[in-house]
Amino acid sequence: MSALSALGQAPGSSIDVQHYRFAIDLNDADNVIKGQATLTVKFLKRADKFTLDLAKQNSEGKGMLVTALKEHGKAVMFLQDSDKLIINAKGAPGSVHSYRINYQGTPTDGLIISTNQYKHRTFFGDNWATRARNWLPCVDHPADKASVEFLVTTPAHYKVVANGLKVAEKLLPGNKRFTHWRETAKLPTKVMVIGVADFAVANPGNPGDTPVYTYVFPEDKEVGFNSYAVATKILPWFVSKIGPFPYKKLANVQSKTIFGGMENAGAIFYYEKSVNDKGIEALMAHEIAHQWFGDAISEKTWQHVWLSESFATYMANLYLEGTYGPDSLKSRLEDDRKLIFAFEKQYLAPVVDSAFKGPMINMLNTNAYQKGGWVLHMLRRKIGDEAFWKGVCNYYKLYNGSNANTDDLRAVMEKVSGTNLKPFFYQWLRTSGHPQLKISQVYNDAAKTVAIHVNQLQALPYQFTLELLVDGKLYQMNIKGAETILTLSSASAKPDIKVDPNVNLLASFVQ
Ligand SMILES: [Zn+2]
Known part of the structure; x- marks a missing residue:
């Protein structure tokens, strides 16, 4: 177990998932999905059972029913309890085991099965923050990162997009299509994804050898191919500032996400009407910045969610400053400052909000986005551009594929600037309000x-x-x-x- 993978674990956890292989069957007759998940699991301590997250079938018949669980073909005892799957399997510290879980059911959430604005059926994963468990047996926490494969069988008319690279696609008997995507970088479950629809696909460019793809509904082909192509301009800007793109391709996907954009690793999902959005460039800059901040470097625990959202917010502002000049940054910061003061009146809390009680969706607030973004701006002014960008690059080099918290960022920034940043981080991130x-x-x-x-x-x-x-x-x-x-x-x-x-x-x- 490497030092970094030890860091990437929630405290007290008895296992570390190394790899997920999800084989998923989708159909047009109903919303039942059939899954076979193969999890490669490393035991971190001696245990005779461990727990995964998976939403059990509820009284309305929705949720996932596990039908078989095996290790090397041998049945393993298990119990489903609300949103937990308890597996009675023994392991010694450091031992690696592989479990095959067969399950099926209608997801209540996590995989959105619906129709788009053109009345065509679509399937879109939407896992943030802890909604993966509604369709995938997993450790649904950003600290347990793992590589992932999706092997998706669908009616033949669909196209499938997911994390990583497409390693196989073929037609199967019975008018079906099999599509296999594989991501070798370690991801948190919040950004693991599949998208299944009748897509029109384009490749607007390959900046720095990273292929960029556009997936839009065929009816929006003209406008979407055009508006999403701006990604080929945004991606190299970030690469030049932060470091290599963490994944092997970038797909930008028109979807049915509940968010404006969702930074799924290497397969970003945007809301359906985003193809016509005048603000698409700023939205894409935010989601593309997340590929480094949130996806490649993930927060160790949710209270450090600002490390994802404020970086995405401020990096988008910096991209716009770099592209359109300093006034665009100033005017965005002025707007954000107003939002921050208005938000304080509704909810007065520090950015690193250790008292936060949920629901998770409320973590996506003005503190996590705009206030944290402002703190990064003030940090940049305090230590200067050179130290700031050096710190950003070092932070990425150090935590790519792993997890970080606020003190980890502070330590990197202190090193590059030679400045004690404890008072700065404390007053802006650990106390509420403003001067x-x-x-x-x-x-x-x-x-x-x-x-x-x-x-x-x-x-x-x-x-x-x-x-x-x-x-x-x-x-x-x-x-x-x-x-x-x-x-x-x-x-x-x-x-x-x-x-x-x-x-x-x-x-x-x-x-
Ligand atoms: Zn974001």
Whole structure:
């Protein structure tokens, strides 16, 4: 067991899944799926049973019924209990076992079986956060990452897309199609996926030898092939900044995800009407950035979800800054700042929200996206562009295929900047709220000086640099306590003061 795979485990777990092989049968007559899952499992400690996540059949007959469970052809005792599958199998520490689980049922969630806007039947995996268990027996936690294969049998008219590379596709007797996709990189279950529909497929480019594909409904072929092709511009921008793309292909897929976009590894799903979305470039930049942040580096536990969402948010902002200039970043940060202050009024909590009680979907909030994004922006300003990007590259090199938490990111950023970032990370990520600043000025007529008073009105003072533009000249003030005063000589009794002119501080200002 390598040090990194030990890191990639939820504490106390007795097993580490190494590989999933999911063979899944889909049909047009009903919504019953038939699955055969083969799990390669390594025992981390001596155990005589272990538990997987799988939603059991409920009183309405929905959910998954396990019909057989075997190790090397030998039946293994098991028990299904609500959303757990308890397997009575013995293992010694370090031993690797393979279990074959046959199951079937109608998924209540996780695999969305429905019709698209053109009334055609579609199947789309949608696992975030812990919905994979509704159709896949698995360890449904981002800390247990594993490689995955999908072997999907469908009526012949469908096309199938999934994580990784397509290694086989053939027609079977009975008007069926078999499609086999394989991903060798380790993924969390939240981004394992299949998409099955009557797709039109295009290959708009292969930037840096990574093939980019577009999968859209045939009715949206013209508009979708055109709008999704912007991915070929976004992908190389991120590669040049962060490091190699973590997967062997990137498919952008029109889908029925409940999200605007869902960053499934190497097969990103977008909402159905995204093909016509004016904001598609920003949306794609967010989801493509997730391939590095969220998919390749996954949070160790859900309370560190900001490491996925704020990176995707800020990286998209940086792509737009790089492509359209600094004003586009400024205006997005200004919009985000308003959202953050409005959100605080509904829910006051730190970004790393250890008291969060669920439901999971509520974790996808303004703190995890915009506030965390703002913190990354302030980190970049604090340590400078060079150290920031070096830190981003090192963080990816160190945790690609594994898991990280907030302190892991801090340690990387401290190393590249030579700065103690504990106070910075603590005040912005572990406490709630934001600095509320009152800025006032007092003129001394005799001395011809103006004293600029900056008062922190919130309970706990923050430490930060405040930029002021005074009569067109930029000053930086190091703010620490409740009041800081900057005295300048000034011919005018009331100089013009612009606070935070470059949009670099997450604070509210009263002048
Ligand atoms: Zn996201």
